[in-house]
């Protein structure tokens with residue numbers, strides 16, 4: 170025998186019923202079937218509403234009953250051929266009249282008892298099971314109808330009756346013994362007490378009926394047919410990548426269901442669990458899907474975590490006080506006070522200091538709980554031995570569930586590490602000794618992020634989603650967007666990384682799209698964006714509260730450099746090629762580093778020196794591994810190197826500078842390059858990374874630029890350079906005559922930094938440096954004879970964008 174249960178959605182329409190019947194007729198080929206059915210979806214709620222309206226004296230309950238009647242008659246008309254309809258139509262009509270009679274009674278007395286309500290509810294399943302039985306008969310399928318009220322025997326606890334298993338099992342087995350047909354249809358949810366009065370089995374009732382029957386008749390398996398393809402690794406409404414769990418143990422299923430996976434209601438599987446009967450969760454609307462099997466053995470596929478779940482609307486109650494330490498009985502009195510108010514405790518934690526006990530309850534009961542507990546401890550509160558109960562609301566629980574988490578070190582470390590990196594504060598933690606469940610209490614606003622973060626962390630097949638907010642879409646920014654678009658698919662396939670640009674900003678507009686901005690049309694998206702400042706942009710990033718978020722600064726703006734602390738405090742990583750933050754007064758640079766450290770968040774700015782060259786990373790690796798830097802000598806301006814490599818007096822100096830700007834090597838304001846400020850910033854950043862507390866004023870700058878060129882606007886700067894052509898040609902000619910090349914060199918030694926134009930002799934390490942290349946020489950303890958040399962293109966949109974890209978990837982692995 171097999172037992173198949175079809176829930177409300179699976180019998181919610183004539184089409185769904187047809188699909189369910191086809192499934193049954195296919196399965197019956199292997200084994201006889203008991204089919205347990207729910208009421209048509211929504212009927213029980215409608216009946217409840219009728220009773221409430223009637224009890225409240227609202228005559229509109231009649232219209233609702235008319236709708237219920239019409240729906241069921243319509244189903245008969247669609248499922249049964251016209252010649253066979255009449256007797257069923259009148260049977261359904263009679264049952265619906267009984268509903269109306271009952272509601273009229275409720276209307277007259279102005280109240281509804283649980284007993285009457287159970288009677289009223291019973292009509293939903295009675296009518297649906299009768300219609301489905303008749304529909305099978307119309308298909309010429311031999312079928313019997315069992316009246317659950319005669320077979321499932323309960324006590325008289327109306328609304329949530331307790332099953333008399335001894336009598337029920339006997340009755341079911343006797344009925345099975347006498348059964349002639351290969352198929353039985355029976356209503357779920359309903360039963361009766363010893364006096365034949367209708368009762369109902371409480372929440373998850375039809376599942377429970379099916380499990381009771383399956384256990385009583387020793388069914389080969391129980392199948393729960395519903396509208397999802399099985400139990401999922403997480404709630405699919407929150408986690409796009411949630412997967413169906415192919416197999417799960419009873420205990421895991423109970424834990425997951427308890428924590429909100431609404432596919433089954435935990436107590437319902439107890440009867441089949443006791444007998445080791447497998448339970449399948451299958452989808453009526455996609456019967457070909459494999460579904461989930463719930464069975465005795467945990468499924469050993471190596472995954473320690475089976476699923477992630479949550480409970481919302483939690484309140485945390487904390488009882489604290491020095492008077493509690495070492496005194497027995499405090500927890501007993503706390504729980505007694507809650508129990509007296511019928512308040513269920515969902516979670517309990519107590520620190521070993523015994524200074525506080527913390528329990529989680531449904532938020533709905535929090536105020537009642539506070540009143541009850543404060544009352545119970547009035548005396549201790551007045552003596553200040555305990556504090557009045559502390560109540561925190563707007564909390565949720567997220568839980569990892571898995572049989573094999575037991576004795577598997579590292580799971581909780583991974584869990585809390587991932588939450589911490591994403592700025593999810595954990596308010597309380599609970600783990601039972603079964604180690605089947607690790608629960609963390611967090612703010613409700615963080616639940617979606619937390620579940621997604623954990624899903625990415627524990628389910629390898631899941632793509633890790635990285636959410637980018639990019640400010641600055643000029644020369645470098647637009648190239649980064651191009652590179653991101655080009656690499657998106659590669660990263661999905663080879664690194665299981667999904668990079669999505671959620672926000673874009675320039676100096677005028679901002680745009681957000683939580684599904685990811687289409688990178689082939691980002692310009693139009695930004696044009697159609699809204700006017701907004703960088704503060705609005707940052708606010709948008711913070712409010713979205715997405716996981717694995719990276720803010721990318723590709724501007725040259727001081728205002729943008731000023732918002733990093735706001736982001737780091739919210740665990741949003743910052744990647745910057747803008748050098749302003751790291752070359753701001755030392756205190757700001759230091760505070761950013763501290764923020765990144767304190768909030769365990771990435772702050773990466775490799776492109777601040779040498780564009781895409783690995784300069785800062787190399788320096789940090791040297792220092793972390795214990796090397797000591799004595800001297801840094803470097804050519805750090807791509808622009809100046811380009812200019813002095815191309816200037817030979819045949820074309821004006823100003824023209825070569827303009828070419829450097831057109832090729833994208835200069836700063837947005839090229840005077841920063843020509844005046845040496847850009848190089849000062851870079852050597853200062855290197856010095857700071859090497860541990861020196863340097864400020865810009867501490868750096869000597871032997872500028873070669875005539876003062877007059879640095880006045881006025883950028884156009885004035887170009888004009889004045891033309892006037893000063895002689896000055897530039899003289900510098901060039903003198904160096905040439907001595908067989909030297911001109912390089913703008915930065916040095917850092919003995920705590921002092923200097924920048925300036927130098928003539929470099931042939932044979933010097935800096936001599937052979939072409940195009941827009943940079944070079945950095947690190948003279949260290951370990952690189953004593955020959956310096957460690959880093960050399961290559963040090964400016965340009967493409968290389969800079971790829972350096973920013975690499976920092977983004979590093980930030981996501983942080």
Ligand SMILES: NC(=O)C1=CN([C@@H]2O[C@H](COP(=O)(O)OP(=O)(O)OC[C@H]3O[C@@H](n4cnc5c(N)ncnc54)[C@H](O)[C@@H]3O)[C@@H](O)[C@H]2O)C=CC1
Pocket residue numbers: 640641642643644645646674675676677702703723724725726728729746747748776777780807833834835836837963964965966969
């Ligand atoms: N070009 C290169 O080789 C390298 C450049 N960098 C740095 O890259 C940064 C960007 O340079 P480019 O792309 O050449 O500059 P750009 O002038 O072409 O683009 C700057 C972008 O920033 C936006 N922006 C300015 N103020 C803003 C604000 N308050 N809020 C939002 N957006 C704002 C502008 O609208 C524009 O989209 C600079 O900080 C530069 O130092 C770093 C290394 C190498």
Ligand SMILES: N[C@@H](CC=O)C(=O)O
Pocket residue numbers: 776777779780805806807808809834835836842847963964965
């Ligand atoms: N303007 C800079 C670009 C990199 O920081 C340069 O010319 O080096």
